[in-house]
Each structure stands twice: as C-alpha cells, then as structure tokens.
Amino acid sequence: MERSTFEPTIIGFLCNWCTYAGADLAGTSRIQYPPNIRIIRMMCSGSLDPTYVLKVLLEGADGVLIGGCHPGECHYISGNLKARRRVAILKSVLQDAGLEPERVWLRWISASEGAYFAETVREMVDHIRALGPNPLKLEWAV
Amino acid sequence: MSRSFSVGQLKGLEVSEAIRRFLGTLLESGAVRAVLVPKHTPATNMVTQALVTDREKLDGADPLAPVQMINAAHAVRELAKEPLEQNEGKIATVLRPCEVRAVIELVKLKQILPDSLYLIGYDCPGVYEVMQYRDRVEAVGDADEVRVEVLERFAEAAADPEADLRVACQLCTYFTADSADLSLSWIGADDQSLLLNVLSEKGEQLTQALQGAVGLEEVGEAPERTEQIKAVRARRLKAQDEEQEDLLSALAPCIRCYNCREVCPICYCKECLLVPAKMGYSSERYLRRAQKKGQIKMPVDTVLYHLTKMNHMASSCVACGLCEQACPMDIPLGRIYSRVGRHVQALFDYVPGRSLEEELPVTTFKEEELPQVEDIKR
Numbered sequence: 001m002e003r004s005t006f007e008p009t010i011i012g013f014l015c016n017w018c019t020y021a022g023a024d025l026a027g028t029s030r031i032q033y034p035p036n037i038r039i040i041r042m043m044c045s046g047s048l049d050p051t052y053v054l055k056v057l058l059e060g061a062d063g064v065l066i067g068g069c070h071p072g073e074c075h076y077i078s079g080n081l082k083a084r085r086r087v088a089i090l091k092s093v094l095q096d097a098g099l100e101p102e103r104v105w106l107r108w109i110s111a112s113e114g115a116y117f118a119e120t121v122r123e124m125v126d127h128i129r130a131l132g133p134n135p136l137k138l139e140w141a142v
Numbered sequence: 143m144s145r146s147f148s149v150g151q152l153k154g155l156e157v158s159e160a161i162r163r164f165l166g167t168l169l170e171s172g173a174v175r176a177v178l179v180p181k182h183t184p185a186t187n188m189v190t191q192a193l194v195t196d197r198e199k200l201d202g203a204d205p206l207a208p209v210q211m212i213n214a215a216h217a218v219r220e221l222a223k224e225p226l227e228q229n230e231g232k233i234a235t236v237l238r239p240c241e242v243r244a245v246i247e248l249v250k251l252k253q254i255l256p257d258s259l260y261l262i263g264y265d266c267p268g269v270y271e272v273m274q275y276r277d278r279v280e281a282v283g284d285a286d287e288v289r290v291e292v293l294e295r296f297a298e299a300a301a302d303p304e305a306d307l308r309v310a311c312q313l314c315t316y317f318t319a320d321s322a323d324l325s326l327s328w329i330g331a332d333d334q335s336l337l338l339n340v341l342s343e344k345g346e347q348l349t350q351a352l353q354g355a356v357g358l359e360e361v362g363e364a365p366e367r368t369e370q371i372k373a374v375r376a377r378r379l380k381a382q383d384e385e386q387e388d389l390l391s392a393l394a395p396c397i398r399c400y401n402c403r404e405v406c407p408i409c410y411c412k413e414c415l416l417v418p419a420k421m422g423y424s425s426e427r428y429l430r431r432a433q434k435k436g437q438i439k440m441p442v443d444t445v446l447y448h449l450t451k452m453n454h455m456a457s458s459c460v461a462c463g464l465c466e467q468a469c470p471m472d473i474p475l476g477r478i479y480s481r482v483g484r485h486v487q488a489l490f491d492y493v494p495g496r497s498l499e500e501e502l503p504v505t506t507f508k509e510e511e512l513p514q515v516e517d518i519k520r
Contacts (some may be wrong), residue, residue, distance in 0.1 A: 004148075005419055024213075026316070049415065049450075049454040050447065050450065050454075051415060051450040051453070054446055054449045054453070055446055058443075058445060058446055059434065060434075060435070070344075071509060071510075072509075078507060081507035081509065082475055082504070082505075082507055084507065084511075084512055084515055084516075085490070085503060085504060085507055086184075086453070086504065087514070087515050088489050088512045088514075088515045089175070089453055089456065089457060089486050089503075089504070090453055091515065092482075092485050092486050092489060093452045093453055093456065093482055093486070094449075095485070096389060096481065096482045096485060097389045097390060097449060098390060100389055106515055106516055107516070108516075118213055136437075140435045140437045140438060140439060141394070141439040142390065142439070142444070142445040142446075
C-alpha cells in the first residue's frame with residue numbers, strides 16, 4: 001500500500017501536572033515519537049477554553065490533543081472532569097458545524113506514562129494521516 | 143406541586159382582559175409592589191416591557207400581544223441584580239415561557255436574585271417578527287384583532303397554521319410555563335376562560351394572599367388541554383427535524399456586529415472573550431495571519447465567534463430566537479442556535495430553565511460519563 005506523504009500538524013494542550021510531565025518523561029527516557037505535535041502547556045485541562053481549540057482548527061491544524069490527569073488524580077480535584085464535559089460540548093458543536101470531531105482527542109496520561117504519551121502521539125498521527133489534511137487549511141473565508 | 147384553579151372574578155372575560163384584571167388585583171391587594179408586563183404603546187403600534195406600580199396604568203397591558211422586542215429576562219435582570227432596599231413586596235414578572243426559562247438560567251448563573259420576584263408565566267401562542275407585527279397591526283387596523291387571530295390559529299389542526307410567525311416560535315416545544323411560580327393558561331380551556339396554575343411554594347403563598355379577592359375554585363386537569371399541547375408539540379418536533387443547510391455557509395454573511403450576543407438573555411459576561419479588544423490584532427498581525435493561507439477574510443474570525451459563543455452558551459440556550467430577530471444579515475440564527483443547543487443539552491439530559499434544582503451542565507460532572515468523548519472513533 002502506498003504510504004501517504006502528508007505530515008499532520010497536531011497541537012497538544014497538555015496539563016502541567018500529568019500529561020506535560022508524561023511528555024517530558026518520554027523525552028528524558030529517549031522514547032521515540034513522531035515530531036508532528038506542537039505542545040502548549042496548560043495549568044489544567046479544565047482551564048482550556050474551547051475557543052483555543054476552535055482557533056487552531058480554523059487556522060488549519062490537523063488535530064488537537066488535549067491531555068489531562070486520570071479521573072481522580074487532578075491536581076485541582078476535578079478540572080479534568082469539567083474538561084471532559086467541555087470537550088463533549090465542543091465535539092457536538094463541531095459535528096453540527098460539519099467539521100470533524102475526530103480531529104479532537106482527549107486522553108488521560110499521567111506523569112509516569114511517558115511510553116503511553118509516545119504511543120498516543122503515534123496512534124494519533126497515524127489516525128489523522130489516514131483521515132487526511134484538515135479541509136479548513138485551504139479555507140480562507142472563515 | 144401543581145394545582146389549577148378557575149378564577150371566579152375572571153369568568154367570561156376575554157383572555158387578555160382577564161390577565162389585566164388579575165394583575166390589577168395583584169397590585170390593588172398589595173400582594174406585589176410592581177408588575178413587569180408587556181404593554182401596548184398605541185401611538186407607535188408597538189408593545190414594550192413596562193414596570194407598572196399604578197393599577198390605573200395597566201390599561202393596554204397585554205402579555206399575549208404577538209410580538210417580543212426583547213427577552214424580558216434582560217429586564218428582570220435589571221430589577222433583581224441586587225437586593226431591594228425596601229424589603230416589602232415583591233415584583234410580579236409576567237413572562238413568556240422562554241423568558242421564564244431564561245430567568246431561571248440567569249438565577250443559576252448568579253445574575254438574578256429570585257427572592258424579590260414572582261415568576262408569572264403564561265401559555266404562549268408565539269409572536270411575529272417585530273416589524274412584521276407592526277405591519278400586520280397597520281394592515282388590520284386593530285391590535286386586538288391581530289392578537290385574537292394568532293390565539294385562534296394556535297388550536298387549528300391545519301398543516302402549518304403558524305407559518306408567518308417567527309421561526310423560533312414555529313419550532314418551540316416549551317410553550318407552557320411549567321417552571322414559573324404561577325402560570326395563566328388558556329390552551330384547551332372551554333369558553334376561553336383563564337386558569338390559574340400554582341406551580342411552586344412561592345406561587346402557593348401568592349395564591350393564598352389572593353384567595354379572598356378573586357374567588358378561586360380548584361379544577362382538575364382538562365383532557366382537552368393535554369391533548370392540544372401534545373398535538374402542537376408533535377407538530378413542532380417534526381419541524382425541528384427538518385434538514386438544515388450547511389452551518390458554515392449559513393454563517394458566511396456574518397459581519398460580527400455582536401447583535402446576537404447583545405440580545406441573548408444567556409450571554410451575560412461583563413467582559414466577553416469575543417469583543418474586538420480580545421479578538422482584534424495589531425496591523426502587523428493581520429498581515430502575518432494573511433501570509434499563512436496567502437489571504438484572509440476581513441472582518442476576521444466570524445466563524446470562530448459563533449462557534450465559541452455556541453460552546454459557551456448552548457447548554458443554557460432557551461431557543462427564544464431573539465438572536466435571529468436582531469441579525470441585520472438575516473442569518474437564521476434562531477434555528478441554528480436552537481439546534482446546536484438541543485444537541486448539547488441532550489448530552490446531559492438537561493433542559494434549560496426546567497428547574498432551579500438542576501445544576502448547569504458546565505459547572506458539574508459525574509465521575510463516570512461521556513465514554514464517547516474518550517473514544518476517538520466518534
């Protein structure tokens with residue numbers, strides 16, 4: 001099968017306490033993962049306003065990874081569970097707007113899960129590559 | 143809690159006259175300090191919200207006039223944003239169902255203090271767009287006749303008896319004010335008589351205060367009413383299902399004038415993330431943004447504006463359709479926002495304004511829920 005040469009751009013909004021530390025661990029452990037992700041550190045997945053996800057999608061990012069602590073392990077007790085509701089709303093709005101909700105992923109990755117972080121990025125890059133480029137990349141009138 | 147009464151004092155009166163009389167009694171008996179109610183301004187053929195303290199000024203008060211300039215929740219917010227200095231006497235706010243529901247959402251959003259209010263709702267027959275209402279009154283020559291026309295059509299079983307009303311009203315399935323303190327109902331009542339429905343503790347208190355003055359007689363649920371509500375609801379649910387045009391192309395004419403935000407009863411933020419100061423860029427930055435795709439639309443971020451607004455308020459959207467009425471570009475925002483709202487609300491089995499007890503979806507959570515959010519295949 002012919003391999004697509006399309007390289008997706010993925011924006012990662014990662015919580016400071018878990019997923020960002022997990023990404024750090026992947027790095028210090030020398031675990032290889034695709035360089036397609038651009039990471040933005042947040043204090044908490046619950047502090048991510050959906051507008052930032054929408055903005056990067058409208059600007060043409062191919063995928064967005066939102067990373068938070070596992071349920072029950074949020075540094076701020078329940079920010080991640082509120083984030084889950086916001087992501088549910090966001091995906092519903094994207095669906096109604098005819099955009100692709102599957103470009104937005106929510107994953108719980110702890111500070112000790114460097115390997116799982118690397119695995120998630122690999123999985124996501126493969127999935128988005130199969131999905132193809134974000135059609136909004138070419139859409140200027142939005 | 144729900145009990146219905148027929149009101150002796152109001153028997154045989156035309157519905158609007160009965161409501162006026164009832165409000166007059168509220169003021170006269172001292173049960174309330176003021177009444178907030180839609181009122182005709184005959185010289186200009188308009189109907190506007192009025193805060194009335196003098197019983198004599200209730201002439202022309204007409205909640206059933208088929209026009210809605212603002213969602214009255216805006217006015218209620220002004221009247222109940224802080225505790226009143228004089229603690230005696232509450233304000234009776236006479237509200238359409240979509241206004242009752244917006245008030246309840248604003249109470250939950252901590253923008254309205256409900257203690258000084260009675261929410262008095264009523265069966266709503268729907269409204270015209272403002273300018274169409276005025277044209278209609280001018281054409282018919284009599285505002286009362288325009289109202290009666292709309293009331294009579296409500297019960298008709300014709301395929302599309304409301305086609306000239308506002309779209310939001312044609313699609314509305316919450317046309318009875320079930321979450322008010324009291325409601326005044328006419329749907330399904332024989333000889334047009336008005337029923338008083340007591341729906342809360344507060345409503346009970348107010349009713350007891352009136353008992354002597356108006357003559358109340360408890361009545362059972364009228365099967366005609368239940369039937370009629372069911373039929374209208376079914377017709378409108380079907381209309382809601384109809385195909386929607388592509389959302390991005392529907393939003394294309396947006397000029398980001400913010401009208402839809404200004405009239406939205408749910409958009410209350412003092413500092414909005416979406417104002418130009420936040421969304422605007424330095425001149426250099428526009429150029430850099432243009433360089434990314436080689437070109438950029440101006441004004442920028444019209445779609446971002448709407449999609450963000452939806453994320454922020456759709457879980458509380460009461461589908462009043464005022465956004466559509468305010469849109470200078472005739473974007474069908476009422477249809478768009480109510481559809482997006484319905485889908486978001488369904489995720490949490492939430493109905494905005496159904497109950498004060500239900501928490502806002504975005505301020506609460508369950509430990510285990512929404513597995514589909516973590517399943518990337520959806």
